[in-house]
Amino acid sequence: MSVLQVENLTKDYGSGRGVFDVTFNVERGEVFGFLGPNGAGKTTTIRHIMGFSKPQEGVTYVEGMNSWLEPAKIQRDLGYLPGEIALPEALTGTQFIKMMADLRGLQNMTHTGELIAKFELEPAGGLKRMSLGMKRKLAIVTAFMHDPQVLVLDEPTSGLDPLMQDMFIEFIKEEKARGKTILLSSHIFSEVDATCDRIAIIKEGRLISTFVADDLRHSSSKTFKLEFNSKDEFERFRSEIEETQKLEVVSVKRHRNQAKVQVEDADVNGLFAIISGYDLKFFSEIKFTLEDYFMKFYDRTGSEGGANYAAN
Amino acid sequence: MFSKPILKQTLKANYKLWLIFTGILCVMSVMTISVFDPKMMSTMMEMLKDTPMAEMAGDKLDSMTTLLGMLSQNFYGMLAVILPMIFIIIAANSLIAAQVDRGSMAYLLSTPTKRGAVVRTQAAFLISSVFCMFLVVTVVGLSCVQLVHKGLWGEKFTPDAVAVSRILDLDEAEIGDNLSLILKNEEALQAGADARQIDPDVYLVYLNQKMTIKAYDAAAAALGKDAEEITKNPALLLQSPEALAAAAKVMGVPAEAYGAQLTAAIEQQGAMAAQSMELQNKMAAGISAAAEVLDVEASDLVNSMGKIKASKEALTAAATASGLPEENILGMINSQLAADELAYDDGIVFSVRDYLMLNLGAFLLMFAISGISFMFSCIFNLSKNSLALGAGLPIAFFVFQIMAQISDSLEGFKYLSLITLFDAGAVVSGGSFGVQFAVLGAVGVVLYAIGMNAFCKKDLPL
Numbered sequence: 001m002s003v004l005q006v007e008n009l010t011k012d013y014g015s016g017r018g019v020f021d022v023t024f025n026v027e028r029g030e031v032f033g034f035l036g037p038n039g040a041g042k043t044t045t046i047r048h049i050m051g052f053s054k055p056q057e058g059v060t061y062v063e064g065m066n067s068w069l070e071p072a073k074i075q076r077d078l079g080y081l082p083g084e085i086a087l088p089e090a091l092t093g094t095q096f097i098k099m100m101a102d103l104r105g106l107q108n109m110t111h112t113g114e115l116i117a118k119f120e121l122e123p124a125g126g127l128k129r130m131s132l133g134m135k136r137k138l139a140i141v142t143a144f145m146h147d148p149q150v151l152v153l154d155e156p157t158s159g160l161d162p163l164m165q166d167m168f169i170e171f172i173k174e175e176k177a178r179g180k181t182i183l184l185s186s187h188i189f190s191e192v193d194a195t196c197d198r199i200a201i202i203k204e205g206r207l208i209s210t211f212v213a214d215d216l217r218h219s220s221s222k223t224f225k226l227e228f229n230s231k232d233e234f235e236r237f238r239s240e241i242e243e244t245q246k247l248e249v250v251s252v253k254r255h256r257n258q259a260k261v262q263v264e265d266a267d268v269n270g271l272f273a274i275i276s277g278y279d280l281k282f283f284s285e286i287k288f289t290l291e292d293y294f295m296k297f298y299d300r301t302g303s304e305g306g307a308n309y310a311a312n
Numbered sequence: 313m314f315s316k317p318i319l320k321q322t323l324k325a326n327y328k329l330w331l332i333f334t335g336i337l338c339v340m341s342v343m344t345i346s347v348f349d350p351k352m353m354s355t356m357m358e359m360l361k362d363t364p365m366a367e368m369a370g371d372k373l374d375s376m377t378t379l380l381g382m383l384s385q386n387f388y389g390m391l392a393v394i395l396p397m398i399f400i401i402i403a404a405n406s407l408i409a410a411q412v413d414r415g416s417m418a419y420l421l422s423t424p425t426k427r428g429a430v431v432r433t434q435a436a437f438l439i440s441s442v443f444c445m446f447l448v449v450t451v452v453g454l455s456c457v458q459l460v461h462k463g464l465w466g467e468k469f470t471p472d473a474v475a476v477s478r479i480l481d482l483d484e485a486e487i488g489d490n491l492s493l494i495l496k497n498e499e500a501l502q503a504g505a506d507a508r509q510i511d512p513d514v515y516l517v518y519l520n521q522k523m524t525i526k527a528y529d530a531a532a533a534a535l536g537k538d539a540e541e542i543t544k545n546p547a548l549l550l551q552s553p554e555a556l557a558a559a560a561k562v563m564g565v566p567a568e569a570y571g572a573q574l575t576a577a578i579e580q581q582g583a584m585a586a587q588s589m590e591l592q593n594k595m596a597a598g599i600s601a602a603a604e605v606l607d608v609e610a611s612d613l614v615n616s617m618g619k620i621k622a623s624k625e626a627l628t629a630a631a632t633a634s635g636l637p638e639e640n641i642l643g644m645i646n647s648q649l650a651a652d653e654l655a656y657d658d659g660i661v662f663s664v665r666d667y668l669m670l671n672l673g674a675f676l677l678m679f680a681i682s683g684i685s686f687m688f689s690c691i692f693n694l695s696k697n698s699l700a701l702g703a704g705l706p707i708a709f710f711v712f713q714i715m716a717q718i719s720d721s722l723e724g725f726k727y728l729s730l731i732t733l734f735d736a737g738a739v740v741s742g743g744s745f746g747v748q749f750a751v752l753g754a755v756g757v758v759l760y761a762i763g764m765n766a767f768c769k770k771d772l773p774l
C-alpha cells in the first residue's frame with residue numbers, strides 16, 4: 001500500500017483556480033518532489049492530504065486512512081511543515097516547542113534537542129520578533145520533533161540562507177536513508193534534484209507529468225555545444241544537417257556561430273564523423289540538469305512537453 | 313474533550329485583555345457604589361421631579377433613589393454591557409477566525425488534536441472568562457457595598473435601631489416592629505437621634521412618619537390591598553376594624569384612640585391641602601430671606617434646611633418674610649428633614665439576592681452575545697468577515713437599545729435588540745425576568761453549538 005494516496009482529487013475554487021483530477025501515490029521510503037509554478041495548486045493538494053480541506057471529488061489517504069474523515073489519526077506519525085510560516089504570536093519559541101510537544105504527547109525531548117542544535121535554532125525570543133529564517137527553523141524542528149515516518153513539506157527551505165539550505169538537503173537525505181517517506185513541494189531545482197526519487201509536475205491545477213528522476217539523470221542522449229570559426233562554416237553546417245537530418249539541432253546562436261545538438265549515445269561516432277569536416281572553435285558537452293528539463297513547465301506561454309527545451 | 317496545551321496558549325494570549333477589562337469594570341462598579349448617597353439622591357430626584365428631564369427619564373427616576381435601582385440603571389444598563397461586549401468581540405475573533413486567517417491554526421491541527429477539541433477548548437475559555445469577569449465584579453461589588461454602606465449580611469438595621477436596642481435591652485428587629493417604644497422612653501429617643509445625627513425634634517417627626525408608613529402597610533395587609541391605596545386615602549382604614557386594629561398595634565395605642573387620631577389628621581390634611589399653594593409661596597419667601605441672612609443660594613438652602621434651624625437670625629428672617637410663626641416654619645423644616653431620613657432608610661435597603669440576579673442576568677446576556685461573536689468566528693475564515701458580523705451585530709443591538717431608551721417614538725427598536733431580554737430595572741423592582749433569562753441562556757447554547765459544528769465541518773484554507 002502506498003503511504004500517501006491522492007486519487008482524482010478535485011477542488012474548484014472558481015475561475016479556473018484550484019486542483020482538478022489530481023492523482024498520484026507516494027511509496028514507502030520515497031522522496032516525492034511536487035513541482036509547479038506559483039498558484040499551480042501544490043498547497044491546495046497538501047491541504048487536502050492534511051485533512052484541512054474537504055475534497056469536492058476524489059479522496060486522499062495517509063497510511064490508508066482517509067484524510068478528511070480521520071484527520072486527527074493521520075497526524076500521529078506525520079510531520080507537516082506549512083508553506084506559510086504563521087506562528088502564534090503570543091508565545092516565545094521555547095513555549096511554542098513545549099506546546100507542540102504537549103499536543104503530540106511527546107515526553108522525551110532529546111530528539112528535539114538534537115534538532116535544535118543541528119539547525120542552530122535560538123528559540124528563546126518572542127515569535128513576533130523572530131527573523132523569517134529563525135521561524136522557518138522553528139517550524140522545521142516542530143515538524144520533525146516526534147520523528148514521524150511520513151513528512152509533508154511545503155517549500156521547506158524558503159527563507160533559509162544558502163548554508164542552511166544545503167544542510168537541510170543533507171538532512172532530508174539522512175531521513176530518507178532512515179526510511180522516511182517524504183512529500184516535498186519546492187521551487188528550488190537543486191533541492192529537488194538532490195533528494196527526489198520521483199517528481200510530479202502540476203500546472204494550472206492539473207498534473208501534467210510524473211517521472212522517475214534517475215531516468216532523466218541517466219538519459220541515453222547527450223547535448224553538445226559547437227562554435228564555428230566563421231559564419232560560412234556555421235551556415236554550411238546548418239544546411240548539411242537540414243539535408244541529411246542525421247543530427248538533432250536543439251538551438252542555435254547565429255551571431256556567435258554556435259549550435260547545440262543532441263545525440264543518442266549510440267550515434268556519437270556519427271557526430272564526430274560529421275563535425276570532423278568543419279573548422280571548429282570549440283566543442284563541449286552540456287551537462288544535463290533537471291532544471292533544464294523543468295524550466296519548460298514553468299514557461300507560461302510555451303508548449304507543454306516536447307523535447308524543444310531551451311538551455312542557456 | 314478539551315486540550316490542555318491549547319488552553320494554556322489561549323490563556324497566555326488573552327489574560328492581559330481580560331485583566332484590563334475586568335479591572336476597568338471593577339473600578340467603575342466600585343465608583344458607582346461608593347458615590348451613592350441615598351439622602352442626596354432623593355433630594356436630587358425631588359428637585360428633578362417636575363422638570364423636563366424627569367419626563368424624559370420616565371419612571372427611572374424613582375428607582376434611582378435606591379442603590380440597586382441606581383446600579384441597575386447606571387452600571388448594568390450601560391458599562392456592564394458595553395465593556396464585556398468589547399472584550400468578547402476581540403477575544404472571540406482571536407480564538408478562532410484570526411488563527412485561521414493568519415494560518416497559525418495549522419500547527420494545532422497538524423497534531424493529533426481533533427478540531428472538536430480545539431473549538432470546545434476555545435469556547436470553554438470564552439464562556440468561563442466572561443463568567444469569571446462577572447464573578448470578580450460581583451465579589452468586588454459586594455465587598456464595596458459592605459465596606460462603604462455597611463451591614464450587608466444579616467438583617468440591616470438603621471443606626472438608631474442599634475443604639476436604642478442597647479438602652480431598651482431588646483434586639484433590633486423588635487425595635488423595628490415596635491417603634492412606639494422609643495417614643496415612650498426619653499433616653500432612647502435621645503440616643504436614637506444622636507445615632508442618626510439629627511436633633512430629637514426631627515427624630516420625633518421621623519418616627520411618626522415611619523410608624524405611619526408601617527401602620528398603613530399593616531392595614532393594607534389586613535385589607536388585602538396595596539399600601540399605596542391606603543396612603544392616598546387613609547379613610548379606608550376607618551372602615552375596617554381589623555385594619556384599624558393592625559395599624560393601631562404598630563402605633564402602640566388602642567384602636568379607638570388611633571381611630572380618633574387618624575380622623576383628626578385626615579381633617580387637618582384636608583385643610584392644609586386647601587391652602588397648600590399659599591403656604592408654599594410663603595415658605596419660598598421665607599427661605600429666600602433666610603438664604604440672604606446666611607449668605608447662600610436659596611436653591612442650595614432648600615437641600616439643607618437644617619441650616620435655618622441652626623441660625624436664630626435666619627429663622628427670624630424667614631418667619632418675618634413668610635409671615636408664618638416660627639413654630640410653623642420649624643415644623644416644616646423638621647418634616648422635610650425627617651423625609652430625608654426616610655429616604656435614607658429606603659436607600660440603604662440592599663438585597664443581595666437582587667444584586668446576584670443582576671449579575672447573573674448580565675452574565676447570561678454576555679453569554680448569548682459571546683455566542684454570536686464566537687459563532688461567526690467559527691464560520692468565517694477571514695478576520696474581517698468574522699468581525700463584520702461578530703462585532704457588528706452586538707454593537708447594533710447596543711445602539712438599538714440606546715435608541716429605544718432615548719425616545720418614545722423609537723421604542724420599537726427594543727424589539728430588535730437582544731439586550732432587551734436583560735431588563736435590569738425589572739430585576740431590582742420585582743418585575744418578571746425568569747423567562748427572559750432562560751431565553752438568553754438558550755440563545756447562547758444554540759449559537760455556540762452552531763459555531764462549533766460549523767468549525768468541525770468546514771474547509772480550512774491553511
Ligand SMILES: Nc1ncnc2c1ncn2[C@@H]1O[C@H](COP(=O)(O)OP(=O)(O)OP(=O)(O)O)[C@@H](O)[C@H]1O
Pocket residue numbers: 013017018036037038039040041042043044045083773
Ligand atoms: N481558499 C481559496 N479560495 C479561493 N481560491 C484559492 C483558495 N486557496 C487557493 N486558491 C487558489 O488556488 C490556486 C492554487 O493555489 P495554491 O496555493 O495551491 O498554489 P501553489 O501551487 O501552492 O502556489 P505557490 O507556489 O505560490 O505556493 C491559486 O490560484 C489560488 O489563488
Ligand SMILES: [Mg+2]
Pocket residue numbers: 042043044083154
Ligand atoms: Mg504554495
